[in-house]
Amino acid sequence: MKLRKQLKSLLLKSDDPHTESQARMRFTGEPPVNPSECLIQEIVGENRSVQIGWLREQVCDNLYRVELRQGGWAADIGLWGPTAFTGEADRLMAKVRPQFACLVQDIETDHQTVRGC
Numbered sequence: 001m002k003l004r005k006q007l008k009s010l011l012l013k014s015d016d017p018h019t020e021s022q023a024r025m026r027f028t029g030e031p032p033v034n035p036s037e038c039l040i041q042e043i044v045g046e047n048r049s050v051q052i053g054w055l056r057e058q059v060c061d062n063l064y065r066v067e068l069r070q071g072g073w074a075a076d077i078g079l080w081g082p083t084a085f086t087g088e089a090d091r092l093m094a095k096v097r098p099q100f101a102c103l104v105q106d107i108e109t110d111h112q113t114v115r116g117c
Contacts, residue, residue, distance in 0.1 A: 023052040024104045036095035059089035
């Protein structure tokens with residue numbers, strides 16, 4: 001549950017254009033073991049770290065395209081676009097184990113960068 005709360009907080013900050021913090025997901029190199037991690041691994045490829053906001057957009061887009069291939073284009077989903085899957089993307093990202101990835105937040109101050117994991 002702690003990861004879910006951290007993720008929600010970081011996603012809210014990454015949506016705010018005025019914030020100076022950069023939330024990232026850093027991957028440990030551990031192989032994925034659940035469907036959420038497999039999807040994320042497929043999206044990020046060989047990257048060792050990606051911005052949370054970017055990853056969320058990519059997961060939403062992936063879920064949207066799957067739904068379109070399954071006939072979702074005939075329903076309202078075609079009008080809403082990938083943003084209709086934001087909640088599901090957040091749930092998938094929250095299922096990531098700490099052995100697979102951790103959340104990192106860089107906070108820019110006047111003279112230094114504070115990093116936490």
